[in-house]
Amino acid sequence: MPEPVSAPVSTPLSAPIASRANLPNALSLLRLVGTPALFWLAQLPNTRWAGAWFGVLGLTDALDGFLARRWNQTSEFGSRLDGLADLLFYPSGAALLYWLFPAYLQPNLVYIGVTLALLAAVNGYSWLRFGRVILLHTNLGRWAGVLAFFAVLGAFFTDTTTLIRITAVAYSVSFVEGILIFKLRGPVSPDTRSLFFQGPR
Numbered sequence: 001m002p003e004p005v006s007a008p009v010s011t012p013l014s015a016p017i018a019s020r021a022n023l024p025n026a027l028s029l030l031r032l033v034g035t036p037a038l039f040w041l042a043q044l045p046n047t048r049w050a051g052a053w054f055g056v057l058g059l060t061d062a063l064d065g066f067l068a069r070r071w072n073q074t075s076e077f078g079s080r081l082d083g084l085a086d087l088l089f090y091p092s093g094a095a096l097l098y099w100l101f102p103a104y105l106q107p108n109l110v111y112i113g114v115t116l117a118l119l120a121a122v123n124g125y126s127w128l129r130f131g132r133v134i135l136l137h138t139n140l141g142r143w144a145g146v147l148a149f150f151a152v153l154g155a156f157f158t159d160t161t162t163l164i165r166i167t168a169v170a171y172s173v174s175f176v177e178g179i180l181i182f183k184l185r186g187p188v189s190p191d192t193r194s195l196f197f198q199g200p201r
Contacts, residue, residue, distance in 0.1 A: 083135030
């Protein structure tokens with residue numbers, strides 16, 4: 001007697017909402033919905049509340065991927081949610097710098113402009129070529145995120161002008177790598193680590 005055919009497994013993006021409810025995704029969601037609060041906190045007399053909240057949100061970025069890998073809860077949905085949260089969080093950090101510490105940001109406006117242009121280029125390239133925006137989580141992008149975190153958080157305590165410049169250059173290089181990945185390897189997973197290695201989230 002033939003074995004019964006099991007029901008087809010749903011794709012990660014079409015999985016039930018309950019299967020997406022886990023701590024790594026909750027941390028990404030907290031970063032996504034919590035980022036706008038930075039600008040409310042920045043208006044308080046003690047602006048370090050904004051710095052503290054930025055630090056909390058930055059920790060969610062460090063923890064969501066780590067926990068997803070450790071607990072085997074990686075998914076395409078989680079990767080996209082993480083990328084969307086990062087896309088809001090890190091540019092908001094730059095806006096926060098411009099609002100609270102313009103003297104640190106103004107010498108780097110050209111570098112930041114190039115970085116934003118390359119960000120638009122890599123996202124536009126994936127959308128035009130593949131019909132969707134693929135937000136990559138490369139190793140270079142992750143290290144640039146670490147630099148951005150310390151450039152913003154450190155600005156509440158010291159001059160981070162040089163670190164901001166290094167961060168902009170690191171992001172620019174990671175976006176150029178992203179364009180090369182798309183050009184040479186096609187519509188890859190968002191969890192692609194680099195031009196030479198593709199690994200899990």
